[in-house]
Amino acid sequence: MNLPLIVGVDGSEPSLRAVDWAADEAVLRRASLRIVYASLWERYEGPALAPEVGGTSGRVAAEDILAAAARRALRHHAELPVTTADVLKEPEYALVREGRDASAVVVGTRGRSGLADLLLGSVSLTVAARADCPVVVIRGNHNSRAVGGGQDHIVVGVADAPTAAVRFAYEEAKRRGAALEAVRAWRCPRHETVGHPLLTGGPERLHEERAAKELEQALADAPLEVRLRRRTAEGPAHGVLLAASRDAGLLIVGRRRPGRLGPHLGRVAHTVLHHSGCPVVVVPEPE
Template identity: 60%
Template structure:
C-alpha cells in the first residue's frame, strides 16, 4: 500500500471504533490515514452520536466529528499522519469517490441508526459493492484493533478468485506475522448421491478431491514466508466462510461484479464473526 487509507465517520460510536481499527491498519502499512465525513449522512441516520465529540447532537458540526476522530487516531498512533475532509455528498458516494485515490476503505457495519450491530447498514453494503479499492467492514468482535486481538489468522475464501484477493490476504498475514487459512468450499450435487451407480461415498470423494486440486492450484504462487493452511470444507461458501470467521482476525473475500455483491459476499458481510475485507477482482 502507498495510497492513504480512508475511514468513514459519522459521529457514531461504531464509526469511532472504526477509526481505532483504521489507525492500526494505516500504521501497520505505514500509510497516512484519511478521515472522511459525508455531510449528508445526518439526513439518513438518527441522533445517536458517540459521547466523545463532547457536544449535544443539535450542536454537532462536521468539524467537531472530524476533530474528535483525528484526536482519537493521534492518541493511538502519535506518528501517524492524519488528514480530515468533509465531502458534500451522501455517505456512500463520498466514500466510493475517496476510494478511487485510496489503498483501502474502513467502515463500521452500521452508523447512527440505533439498529443492532449484527445487521449490515445500507452504506456499508453499497460501498462494499461499488468501491474500486478493498473495503473493510468491521463485523464481529475485533476489540477495536486491527492486530493483537483474540484471533489472529487471516481466512481467505478460495473459489473463483483472482490473484488480487490472495495477494491481499498474504500481505496482511505477513505484516501481522500470522498464518493464512485458505478455505475452499465444495458441494456434491444431490442427484449424484442418489442416482449415481458408484458405491456410496464415491461421488462425494471425487468432488472433494477436485476441490483440493483447485485449492492447490490457486495457492501455487503462495509466498514462502507466509504459513498457509489448506481446508476443503463441504457445504455452500455462504455458510462455510462465516463459520471459519469465528477463529479469524480478518476474512478476505472477492467481489467480481462492480456495483453488486454476490450471494456469498452478501451472506458473509451479514454473518461474519470478524472484520471482512471485500476485494474487487481485476479482470
C-alpha cells in the same frame, strides 16, 4: 509513502471503532490516514452520536466529529499522519470517490440503538459493492484493533483460480505476521450418483478431491514466507466462511467483476458482511 487509508466517520460509536482499526492498519501499511465525514450521512442512517463526540444530535458540527475521530486515531499512534475532510456529498458517493486514490476504505457497521453490531448500514453495503479498492467493514466481537487480541490468523475464501482477494490476503498476512487460512467450500448434489465401477468412496469424495485440487491451483503462487493453511469444507460457501470467521482476526472475500447491471455484491459477500464474527474485507476483481 503508500496510498492513504480512508476511514468514513459519522460520529457514531461504530464509526469510531472503525477509526481504531484503520489507525492500526495505516501503521502496518506505513500509510497516512484520511478521515472523511460526509455531511449528508445523517440523512441516510439517522443520528446516533458516540458519547465522546459531545453535544446532542443536530448541534454537533462536522469539525467536532472529525476532531473526535482524529483524537481517537492518535490515541495509540501519536506519530501517524492524519488528515480530515468534510465532504458535502452523499456518503456513498464521497467514500467511493475517495477510494479511487486509496489503498483501502474502512467503514463501521451502522445499525440503530442496540442493533448497531447486528445490522449493516446502507452506506457500508453500497461502498463495499462499488468501491474500486478493497473495503473493510468493521464488525464482530473484536477489540477494534487490526492486530492482537488473540486472533492470530486471517481467513480468505478461495475460488477456483488465483484472485485479487487471495493476493490481498497474502500481503495482509505478511504485514501482520499472521497465519493465513485459505478455505474452499464444496457441495455434492443430493441425488448425484457415480456410474463408473472403478470409482470408490461415493460422489462426495470426488467433489472433495476436486475442491482440494482447485484450492492447490488457486494457491500455486503463494509466497514462501506466508504461513499457509489449506482447508476444504463441505457446505455453502457463506456458511463455511461464517464459521471460519468466529475465531479469525479478519475475513477476506472477493467481489465479482461488474456485470450488465453494474457493481454488485454476490450472495457470499453480502451474507458475511451481515453476519461475520470478525472484520470483513471485500476485494474487487479488476475489470
